Amino acid sequence: MTKKNFKDEEENESLLEAYNSNSNINSSNNKQSISTTNRSDQKYGINNANKQFSLNNKKSINGEDIDEEELVQDTLFFKFKLDNKQRNSIRLFVQIVSLVILAGYLISINALYFSTSARSIIFYPPINTDSGSVSPTPTPNHITLLQTSTESTVTTSSYDSSEIEALNGGTFNMKYFFYFSTFDILLLSYFISLFWLLLIFSDNYIYHVVSYIMTIVALIYNVIKSYFTITQILSINKDIITTTSNEIYMGSDSYIPETSPLLNSLKVREMIIVIVLVGIPLMVLFLMLHLITLQLSYKKHKRLSEKEKQFYNQAAEEKRLNKKVEVKHSNLKRLIQLSRPELPIILAAMVALVFSSLTSLAMPYFFGSIVQVVATTHSFNNLNSSTLGLVIIFVVGSVATLVRSWLFYLAGQKFVARIRRNLFSSIIQQEIGYFDQCRTGELLSRLSSDSQVIQNSVTVNISMLFRYSIQIIGSIILLFITNWRLTLLMLGIVPVLAISTVFYGKKIKQLGKQFQDELAKSSTTGEEVISNIRTVRSFSKEQKFIDLYSKDINGSFLIGKSLAVATGVFSGIVFLVAQLAIVLIVYVGARQVLDGTLSTGDLTSFLLYTLSLAMSLAFISSLMTDFLKAIGSSDRIFEIFDRVPAINVSGGKQIPNPLGEIELKDIEFSYPTRPNNNVLKGLNLKLKKGTITALVGPSGGGKSTVIAMIERFYDPNSGSITFDGVDIKELDPVWYRGIIGYVSQEPVLFAGSIKDNITFGNDSASMDEIISAAEKANAHSFIEEFENGYDTIVGERGVRLSGGQKQRIAIARAMIQNPMILLLDEATSALDAESEYLVKQAIDEIMKDRTVVVIAHRLSTVINANTVVVINQGKIEEMGTHKELLNNPDGTYHNLVKRQLSSDE
């Protein structure tokens, strides 16, 4: 798993390298080519999700399969050079040895601590209850945590043994604690293990530095503590005089009570020394070992930041070219930033959450007191007041829970609605080339399921995280207060939990992302089939697509299966550990009750707190998988958020009184999806104001591509397109497209009414204008015949209308826009004679007094054109009037016309 993690990051690194070498190569070409073909790659160095694209670049740059990663070498100690494989082997070695050290440290500390009576030296020594004495005699050094006071200790002879135990457990003496208690060393070992886990399993430089510093701090603490502990214990050893039958302590340290095991047992003193010393060599060893990984991670960090710097320089260049550049933050931070508008609601919900959590924490206490009443005092008054307390707690808790759930849910709904809006707006603003690469279903899946996953994580899961965190911290504190020994025993299991969480968390994250990807694939198939159901039906391909969809679903099912196993194992381990902890507690606690050192009520409270702690830990661990899933989803969503459209949808110059002349100069162009296939090869074309230019030529020659270039659906690889002498890249696309009308070969209508579809070209058009446009497009009379007239719903993509009707509505839609320039792709689909005639008339009407470019399929259109342009294989082969071109019997045009005439016959 760790290896995989390294591999991912290594890949990222190599992608960044690939990107940079790509830009270096391209920079020797012209700048434009960099900005158009490589813009989308730029973020790939820091964005994991788009590796594929960048990898392709890497190959195409080098022209051969060179793995650049291998070429990056680090020097490590004495200029010993390392390549990637060597680095990985060293890391693996360090990881394994570190794990052994970590395990050794935890096992030895726990074993030493719990197997000796040194563990009883914590806050203050236990009292020898057998002798009936309640020493120690209070000294000025005593700090009382519970209600212990001089008076109370004097009267404790009437306490039962469990109460005396509780009192002693709560007494704290600073000097005694610092010199002799090894409890802090035990806690330090747990604390430092968490940082070591970070060091072992992560390759992140910051984590390395933080963990390294924390280990040094821990080491310094341990060394100082050892020094004091050893000198103090040696002085005790010196002051103990062994007589023939006894040991007598002659020291004057008033803070060590006579009953302390320190004075009674040499073995205890030795064990304390061993416990405080054991961690020091291990920490030193760990630090030395991790000098290597620290150095490696630093070098990697440096390499990456240098490349990032190059990336930002490139980004600055982009900015100068008027491109928006966004810097990607870490996903979690961004998610939190995105939920900022909901902060007031979330904060209010948090307040309710604190209340509801506190009431949950109070419940075991009240249950415990009820059990204690039943077991000891048998007082109805006490029972009533405890029960009343419980009822009040329940009521307050329920109200707080209600408010908490409502507010978190509300915040979640608001958040997801905004994410969807933003995501949709990011998608829709991408350039047309982006949609050539993406499948609709995949984008839709990001809009629906990915944003849903994020909603849960940012609201419901965060709420749960806080709730369970409060419960865990509160339970641990209350457990310590109730019985610290049992609590320590239980907490020994925590590191095991932490390790299992780290291991499985990563696996689940990977699987979660793969699962979403596969699911998106099947939605894509589903969407495609359903939207093209007519074609599927006419070819009777239902079964084929059912099989295809089943295959896709099977892909996600297989990953879902692994996910189920991983989640199951993960939850199972957490559950097992938690349950074992409970069994252990019940056993040890029950023994203490039988010994008379713990009251029944306290055991009940303790068990309930343990149960609450175990449940909270289990829930929190399952939350982690949800968070990891959300990070997978947010990867995909931010990928879109961060994508800078190659062509902006708005912003730029407007020309006050445009003439309407367009010129294409030396246009070279290839589609982004097929960069090696040059579709336009040095094309030059001038469209004069008020003229009709007919584009003709063999299929696939590049006619529609010319129209797409004029619309600025794509930018050329080289050359320029000017409008009234201004490069169209400098023009405001909204303004520019506003003066262009476009009627495509197969016009697509939207699912609203006829009126909605016509006004699509001009939102503010009046009813008179709509009717006038429809009349000119020869559409008015058939619209009038519909029962609902202009309010007739046309169905999805205009499915309820005939081909000729759709075309005429599309012409009306363009007409109402009153465009200065008209781009027209004549329909090739055969219409009946009547429709054909009506559509033709509409087209003739719309072409009047405009600059028109028409992809002509009918001879009549060509004959009327001022210029006929023959485009073949991306080049202009012939240009002139119909007559001129016809006079060249060897020309492509002559042959085209001949062929059309013969087919008409």
Ligand SMILES: Nc1ncnc2c1ncn2[C@@H]1O[C@H](COP(=O)(O)OP(=O)(O)OP(=O)(O)O)[C@@H](O)[C@H]1O
């Ligand atoms: N979105 C696209 N992505 C990749 N290649 C494309 C795309 N659209 C067109 N092409 C390719 O570009 C070339 C020119 O296509 P274009 O549609 O411009 O030809 P055309 O002359 O309009 O053909 P037709 O008369 O058949 O419509 C063809 O080889 C085609 O395969």
